[in-house]
Amino acid sequence: MDQYLIPAGSSEGEFRDRGSKFVAVLRPVRTEEEALDVVNEQRLAHPKCNHHCYAYRLGPGTDRWRTNDDGEPSGTAGKPILGQIDRVGLSDVMIVVSRYFGGTKLGTSGLINAYREAAKLAIEAGSTAVRTITTRLELRFGYELMGPVMSALDHLHLDMVEQDFAETARVTLELPKSTVPSTLRELKAAIAGVYVEEVDEDFSVPGLEIKQG
Template sequence: MLNSYQTIYRGGTGEIVEKKSRFIVTTFPVETEDEATAIIEKVKKQYWDARHNCWAYTVGVEQPLVRCSDDGEPSGTAGKPIMEVITGQELKNVLVIVTRYFGGTLLGTGGLVRAYTAAAKAGIDASVQVVKTFGYKLRVKTDYTGLGKIQYILGQRGLTILDSVYTDVVEVEVLVPAEDEERIVAEIVEGSNGKAEMEKGAECFFAKVDGEMVVF
């Protein structure tokens, strides 16, 4: 499994105009092909009077499923350029739909490729992108004398504390990136002289959004 990947947390919209043709782009985070298909049908109904609703999506992290459609535009001039923007930015689990209202002037194959590329970029730029990190929740139990050292280790590593419980001992729950697991556990063991108790919890993905850590 990939330890981290870039995706869209919150979709965005954008628009460009090329020779009176309007290109309206909408982006979405998606997890499954069924979800992507349902969104495409919904957008087609929303823009029912448009000449074209072209799209591309990638679903999956390690071996992503990729699909695209020119929706009536000349072959390779719409869906493929949209997909190339997605893959060029190394985004995963993303759907981009570009709706075209024809302005009366033919753009030619080169003009269409440039327009759909620019529209896709505008939509992605308007989205909120995040890097999702794979890891797990680690619960650490220590006495009060060892708390300062453990807090120092967590702070040095930039680990996010999800919860703290203070009784006769202290329990903290932190998010640990999978790729740093062995190193962090070893540091806590050494820092607490083997006194800290640790329990590995649920695996998850997490990402920082607007300065706050979000668990998926």
């Protein structure tokens, strides 16, 4: 539940049918703005193309996506591209397919096949990676707790991603989202010097403030 598949980098693919050329580019993206920037990039890269069709999917869920047929018959371009993204389970990805018209109309089925195949080739030309969904924990404490906190972090093999030692100490951890409740219990128990079974949702360590987010 904490992980999902993403592209490891950019890739490209090209499909030809009856003189028309379909040039597909795949880009890793994290936001809609980044995704739409890819469309503008391809409009500049392929000014002779009348159609720059695309699909993107963002994040770990299934609700952040968009398709665009950019003037092609409805459902013949964006949806087939998205279908290839979903076929391999990718997210945080944008695919734009730019079409060079070859003089022969391909028909609905021909267009669907062409956009699908171009997207598929771009995906197959690249590689994938795994993104972990994380949550940050910020620990603030007085220096009297420095020893117990550092000992607990070492004992639980937790690495600090940020630290600030000013008037009070502050350290930040980044944990896989699903492990936060159990790790938080173990952390409080280790700092307080009690058994983890003694730690419930209301348990607090005097002098220690923990924020999630």
